[in-house]
Amino acid sequence: MLYEKCLTINPKNASTYTSLGFAHHLKGEFRTALNCYHKAHFLKHEDQLTEELIQRALHDVNEYANITGASLFRDHQQSLDDPMLAAGSSLQSNS
Numbered sequence: 899m900l901y902e903k904c905l906t907i908n909p910k911n912a913s914t915y916t917s918l919g920f921a922h923h924l925k926g927e928f929r930t931a932l933n934c935y936h937k938a939h940f941l942k943h944e945d946q947l948t949e950e951l952i953q954r955a956l957h958d959v960n961e962y963a964n965i966t967g968a969s970l971f972r973d974h975q976q977s978l979d980d981p982m983l984a985a986g987s988s989l990q991s992n993s
Contacts, residue, residue: 912942920951928959 901918904911919934932955938948 910941912938912945912948915941916945916948916951919948919955923951923955923958926962928955928962931955932959 901914901921904914905918908914915934915938919931919938922928922934923931932952935948935952935955938945939952942948
């Protein structure tokens, strides 16, 4: 993916993480989308678009869980409890 290539050049670009998250979100890959959104939020705390996309993804996760009985929210809650987990190991090593 082009976004992932961009992240190899600049791994601290919040907008790229938001865009990558949105691409995963559209594909129904909610866990990956949320991880990307949280990395973006970690880098740029007051980004209104990213905050809105996190809320939409959580809503979609809940809808998905209601339909399928799956529980993606538990993993998401764990990432909220550990901000470095949400930020990912690539950010830790490049800080």
